[in-house]
Amino acid sequence: MEQTQSRHGQNLTSVCEWMTDCRYEGIHAFRITVNRSRWGCYDLLLVLVAILCYSVWDSFAGTFPFLVFATSLVFWIKRNRVEQEAVVVMPNLGIQLETVYCSKKVDRRFVSLDRILAPVINEAVTPVTCYFYLALILQDEKDMLLAFENLRPPLKMLSCIWRSIHEALGTETCKILPPRSDSAEECEKKDSGCATTFKLKLDGSRTFKGNAKFRM
Amino acid sequence: MNEPLRPLHRVLMVSDFFYPNFGGVENHIFYLAQCLMQRGHKVVVATHAYGRRSGVRYMTNGLKVYYIPWLPFYLQTSFPTLFGTFPIFRTIMLRERITIVHGHQAFSTLCHEAIMHARTMGYKTVFTDHSLCGFADVGSIHMNKVLQYTLADVQQAICVSHTSKENTHLRSTLPPEKIFVIPNAVDTAMFQPDPSKRIKDKVVIVIISRLVYRKGADLLVEVIPEVCRLFPQVHFIIGGDGPKRVRLEEMREKYHLQDRVEMLGAVAHSDVRKCLVRGHIFLNSSLTEAFCIAIVEAACCGLLTVSTKVGGVPEVLPPEYIVLAEPIPSRMVVAVAQAIELLPNVDPFAMHNQMRTLYSWPDVAERTETVYTHAMNTENEDLLQRLERYYACGPWAGKLFCLVVIMDYIFWHFLQWWQPAAEMDVAPDFQPQEESGTVRAVNRS
Structure with missing residues (x-):
């Protein structure tokens, strides 16, 4: 895959990487990738739980059985853990969603342009949290197709991807309009984490200003 | 002359009772939210999930409702978890940039938990009590202790009547100066009188309530046959359902009143007016009532009311529009007789117009806004000051309450580390654009 332009930012829990204007298997496309960082809160919690379990287990079964159990459990968790998610937008063709696992297994799903009714940003509520997600409304399908289902990038990133997809696919804008303060031509946000700005221009020449960091 | 600048609040209303469930609390939250939004405030509602x-x-005028997927376990209230709801409430409060948390109804678990978590996070809180509660039975004793725990740390409380205020003060030992009385209201436009729907040479008495013990269904079983015996021109229309419906149907068969007592079963809220405008008199037989919105709806439709003299009912209507009686069958029959005599003097449209001035949601919203401003002006307190008040709640309960609050405080600090506020997305505010029919996100800081 030939890559012409790339920008990325990272923090404690995630790395959000944008690779745009690239050749994807001979097709002009642009790709948006979200990576999981090496160390996150979940890894730290896993270590704490392991230490706690060990202190309890050691008094009953000894060290060796615990190490076997812990190693196999961590291996199983890591295997099924999502390492990277990507959206590959191919103008006039469609969108491909990719999920890369730690085991290097890759799931790909291509959706042709004629089946996409609209990309939408929606809110999900779980018993413990709520977050924004990007989804595609597909023709003749009851369920929406979720992008970045596991890594949940922040709204500031999702809104830019949403506009990029609209522009790239040439679809009509939805009934939900962007905030009045933003122009339709560019998406400009300030990140609370590093106080730097990034710009994503939607006129074909996607340029970035500063170091784009996204918190997840 | 320019209106002075009012502080605009961002309110989170929390209760287990909200649409699609129907009732007084649900209506109150919805209409209050709508009127507060018209006054420029941001209102978000949080409740538990209802089925799917x-x-x-998003409801009318962009009212945002979070249906949290916690399953109800008893009478539409969520399972009490103490700390389980903290992560979701913290997320909602931060992403919606809430300034005031307003809990509704003492029986709502979500309400109590939200107020506790909000106080831990330093938010100002307001509590509205919609019902009266006893003191003697086991359930009431338990409920009153929970209420005492919640109200030990709220900035202000609201009650729907002066009787309700006394009741809340006695149950929770909250100082009376912290309790405001703001009555319920009714959407008078929905309850217009229509005398043409009445049967000319008959007197129709309408009863619309849940057919349960608390609503005095057992009283009706004794009152209806006696009224029918004394007044041959009287007909009854009974709307509502419940466990006591069987007793009413048995009474109807026993006294052969099938042609004079019409039982409608459960009545949808949208059909209440259709039932009311058919009648001349509205009969309310409740054994306990903090406010009773049903009699206001009936008065709006131009019906003369006969009611039991309980709770906050005597405060609701002007004396010329209501006949009160003790909750004893013989006294109720006398009250119905009095009402039949008064009927020729009643002007339904004059009654409707007076109700429109007495009970309006914009007025309720304005008064509630004053309570919010009072709450916002109270001093911020640290954990030790809060613990002092909890400790005073009782020799055993006080210590238990302190323990719960300390654990909640520790859990809050864990959540701050686990998911820092800086990493949370701020939800945009949506305002409907009337001219284009679209919804536009606005950044209101």
């Missing part, structure tokens, strides 16, 4: 209605929903 889960997640975020």
